[in-house]
Amino acid sequence: MNQAVKTKACPLSLKDLPNGALARIVQMPEKDGCADRLEALGLRAGKVVEKISGMPFHGPVTLQLDGRQIAIGWKISSSIMVAPIKNRGGEDD
């Protein structure tokens, strides 16, 4: 599937990614305890994620990664930078 996607420019933070959008992670938060935890869950630069939802009032962001859902706090999600990718085969345009 990866051949069918192309990376757009302009990274944005995960919290600003629209729901349902695919994106490639370009930058993770600075190394600390929470970065270790994210990485242990498989979330790291280069991975493609789909944003499922973001809860209102600075609630957590839920994303899909390798067939698994992970929820992360709003603050962390604002320090994860992603580059949206467009799936040419997809129905949304």
Add this chain to the structure above:
Amino acid sequence: MTDRAEKKLLLVGNPNVGKSALFTRLTGVHALSSNYPGTTVGFLEGRLVRGGEAWRVIDVPGAYTLSPTNEAEEVADRMIGEGADAAVVVLDATALERNLYLAFQVLERGMPVLFALNMVDEARHKGVEIDFRLLEELLGAPVVPTVAVSGEGISSLIDRLSEASVVNSPARTREERWAAIGSVIEKVQRVTHRHHTLLDKLEDASVDSFWGLLIGIAVIAASLAAIRFAGEGIIDGILDPLVERFWRPVVEQASSALGGGGVAHDIIVGRIFDGAVDFEQSFGLITTGLYVPIVMVLPYVLSFYAVLSLLEDFGYLPRLAVIFDALLHRMGLHGFAIVPSLLGLGCNVPGILATRVLDSKRERFIAATLISVAIPCAGLQAMIIGAVGDLGMKWVAVVYGTLLGAWLILGRILHSLLPGFSPELIVEIPPYRMPALSAMGLKLWMRIKGFFMEAVPLVLFGIIFVSALDALGITAFLSRLLAPVFSGLLGLPAEAAAPILLGILRKDVAMGMLASLGLSPSQLVVATVALAMTFPCIATFIVLWRELGGRRMAASLGIMIVSALAAGVTVRFLLAFSL
């Protein structure tokens, strides 16, 4: 007793990979099997005997990494550091890449390893095909496909235990490890596209900002209705008739054997009302002492935990954590804290024990204090409805609303006063799964057993203690001392001081006494609020002490008294203005 010839086998894996189910399959000893990350923080041990070989099987707490990021991972790291004769690394076939990270770390420790590639059925459904023979070749240790829930592959896993092998694996940096994993995945895993099922759509909707909230409200409302329906059904349909038919004659015989009065009679049977025992108000050991925990409270605790276990094993609770995160974040907690808080609605004791899953001391203090102050347990709720319910649902709503308000405001205050910060939520959300009934039943049984072992003896102890205080005149003395506080601040008659003081140990008893004081509706509501928020029952008190330590528990008690008075005064004046 460890046999010298007994070998040690570790079960290692990420949370939610079916490790507990595999443990049960291997040892035959039933273990807690659950969907929620964090419930296996302790560890289980069992025995496996096969072909003249005896193994001590240890279920290592679920861990994502051996560079610990929480307490469970610290424990896992230490257990692996202690060494073993073999380790079964359980891999979730639906998320192989991430699972291999831990697997590689275990390999790098030089431990004899074999792999259980678990949930291969679910992976197939998800369109994930894994060439396990090639995986075995690449990893250099046996790989056995399993479905722990159904038992598939377990016997070949046991057969191959002796093949567990140390793999000559270099210590890698993070990047090297991920790169190595990437190349393995590329060779062994093939993912085919698959359409979203109804369950997938439900999973997505459950964390949606709009639908998730609706589903959350619906789930909570349905749960409460089910708990009430089942609890009332058990009490009215089963327990009350049984008590009247079989226990009342026994009690009456005991009463006449004890001469119908006197100190021993008062302690064992209690007071007699109109020539008969009143199970709710006699206050004797074998009347109220048994009736309240077993007949009035246990049915609610039972139905509460049945519903909670169902939600837990279905995989709903992490979604609830997502929904509540934004709110709890403003109270110095993160979404995870919703689970101990919900548990507290059944009984505060397991609720406070469950705050152990929270990361920092600050969170545990806030969560435990909030539970003991503002979360009414099943017993207390029965009392609230008993005391105020006759006045109408409006008044019950006032009490519940006050408790909810107190929970929110106190959380907010504690968050701004205590140094530190709200931790961020990072949680894996497991897929929805049909719960295994046997595992659920077992967990329910263990929780009910816990309630009997921890709470019931303390209630009985409380009755003796209260009777002693009463007999020695200490209650009367303290009541006189504190009466001005109650009348001045809360607008209650001086006699209300005694029941509220009694509430330190026996809220249920106190509620009964309040009801007989002839208070006005507003006074009754104020007293109920004060009582509900002050001292938790003695069991909660002891657990709070154990979990927080003396100093923090003292602080927690101080906060409790101040908030109860503040809430009582607030409700008093709000009611005075609105009526």
